[in-house]
Amino acid sequence: MAEKFIIEPCEELRGEIEIGGSKNAVLPVLAATILTGQENVLQNVPSLSDVEAMSGLLETLGAKTQWDKKSGNLTVSTAAINSQEAAYELVVKLRASFLVTGPLLARFGKAKVPLPGGCAIGSRPVDLHLKGFAALGAEVDNSHGCVTVEARRLKGAKIYLDFPSVGATENLMMAAALAEGQTILENCAVEPEIVDLANFLNAAGGKIRGAGTDTIKIDGVRDMKATQHSIIPDRIEAGTFMVAAALTRGDVLLTNVTADHVKPVTAKLKEVNILVEELETGIRVRHDPSHEIISADLKTMPYPGFPTDMQAQFMALMCTAGGTSIITETVFENRFMQVGELKRMGAEIKIESRSAIVEGVKKLTGTQVAASDLRAGAALVLAALRADGLTEITGIHHIDRGYYRLDTSLNKLGARIKRV
Ligand code: EPZ
Numbered sequence: 001m002a003e004k005f006i007i008e009p010c011e012e013l014r015g016e017i018e019i020g021g022s023k024n025a026v027l028p029v030l031a032a033t034i035l036t037g038q039e040n041v042l043q044n045v046p047s048l049s050d051v052e053a054m055s056g057l058l059e060t061l062g063a064k065t066q067w068d069k070k071s072g073n074l075t076v077s078t079a080a081i082n083s084q085e086a087a088y089e090l091v092v093k094l095r096a097s098f099l100v101t102g103p104l105l106a107r108f109g110k111a112k113v114p115l116p117g118g119c120a121i122g123s124r125p126v127d128l129h130l131k132g133f134a135a136l137g138a139e140v141d142n143s144h145g146c147v148t149v150e151a152r153r154l155k156g157a158k159i160y161l162d163f164p165s166v167g168a169t170e171n172l173m174m175a176a177a178l179a180e181g182q183t184i185l186e187n188c189a190v191e192p193e194i195v196d197l198a199n200f201l202n203a204a205g206g207k208i209r210g211a212g213t214d215t216i217k218i219d220g221v222r223d224m225k226a227t228q229h230s231i232i233p234d235r236i237e238a239g240t241f242m243v244a245a246a247l248t249r250g251d252v253l254l255t256n257v258t259a260d261h262v263k264p265v266t267a268k269l270k271e272v273n274i275l276v277e278e279l280e281t282g283i284r285v286r287h288d289p290s291h292e293i294i295s296a297d298l299k300t301m302p303y304p305g306f307p308t309d310m311q312a313q314f315m316a317l318m319c320t321a322g323g324t325s326i327i328t329e330t331v332f333e334n335r336f337m338q339v340g341e342l343k344r345m346g347a348e349i350k351i352e353s354r355s356a357i358v359e360g361v362k363k364l365t366g367t368q369v370a371a372s373d374l375r376a377g378a379a380l381v382l383a384a385l386r387a388d389g390l391t392e393i394t395g396i397h398h399i400d401r402g403y404y405r406l407d408t409s410l411n412k413l414g415a416r417i418k419r420v
Pocket of ligand 1: 025125333375
C-alpha cells in the first residue's frame, strides 16, 4: 500500500537542521566512478532512493558498491565492470542513469542506454548529449528507444551547447576526460554540481579547467585512478528548508550548507521581507515580526539565476503572501504540476503560458492532494504546514527520491507530519 503524509498545521518552525549531501552532485559523480576502474570512496552521500537506484545500476554493470548509510560513505569499485548496457527498467526509474553513457563510451568505447522518456516536468530530450558525443567522434544510433554510441577512441573537439544543459555538460565532460587531445565545452552549465564533478574528476587524475564558468577545457588523459571525494551540500534541500522557515514565520538555522550556492534563494527571500543571515555556524532564516511577507515576481534561470528546482516551493510561499506574484518557469516546459493541487487548497493561481499569476490569500485549507514529482511534492508539504485543517499527500515516493525523511526533519523543527 503506497505511503502518504497526514499533515496538521503547525506553529512556527524553530531549531536547527543539518543539510545533507547533494542529490544532483552525487548522481553524476557516481557515474564518473566508471572512468577510474578503481575503488572510489564518496563521503557525505545522502540516503536517497535515487542514489540507491544509481548504485544499483552500477552493480548491474559489474561494479561493486559498499554503502555505510550511518557515516554517509559509499565506496564504489568499478574495476570489474563487464557490461556497457544499462537495463530499461533501471533507466525508466531514474533519468539520471543516462549519465553513465559518457563514462562507458570513454572507458570502453561503447555504451547502450535506453533513451530516457519524458517525466512530469517535461519531455527532457538528450539531443545536446548526442550531438556532443558525435562531435567527439562517436557513432551515435538512436533507434528503437535506445541510444547506442561507439568509438574506438574519442577525439577532443570544440563543442558549443545550444542551451547550458546540466546533464549534457556533465556527460560530455566525462566523455572528454579520456579522449585524445583537448575538448572545449562552450555555453556550458555553471551549476555548483558541475564544479563538484570536475573536482572529483581532477582528484582522480583528470585535467579539467574552467568548471563553474561557461567555458570548460578538458585535456584527455590515458587513465584515471582511485580517489576519495566529499559531496557538496544539497542547495535545493537547503532552499526548501529556508522556504519552510519563512512560510511558517519561524526561525531556523541551517548547518552544513554552502551559503554561496543558495544566494539566489537568499536574495529572493530578503525581497519578500524574510530575514536571512549568513553566520559562521550556517544560515539563519527567520520571519521579521515587523514586516509581513509580501509578494515578489520570480523567473527561473540556469545558475546563478533562481533555480527551477525551487520554483514550486517559492510558489507555495507566495500563495499566502500579501499581493500578486508572477512566477515564470523558463527552464522546463511543464513545471507547474503543483498549481492544480495548490488550488485545491484554496490558492488563487492563474497560468498564462509560461507564467503563473499567484494572488496571495489569507490562509490555505487542508485537503487531499497528490505529489506528481519531487519538487511539486515538497511544495505541497510546505503549503500544508500552515493550512487550516488536515492535509493528506499521496505519491510521497516522489519526495523520498530527493529528500531524506523530509517528514522527520520538519517534525524535529516543530511540524506535525505523520507518514502512514
Ligand atoms: C538537472 O536535470 C537536474 N537533475 C534537475 O533536477 C534540474 O532541474 C535541471 O538540471 C536544471 O537545473 C540532475 O542533476 C539529476 P538540463 P537535467 O539538461 O540535466 C533542455 C530535481 O528536481 N535540454 O539542464 O536533465 C531540457 O529539456 C531535478 O532534482 C534539451 O533540450 O537538466 C530542459 O528544458 C529535476 N536537450 C533544459 O534543457 C538536452 O539534450 C534543462 O535541462 C538536454 C536538456
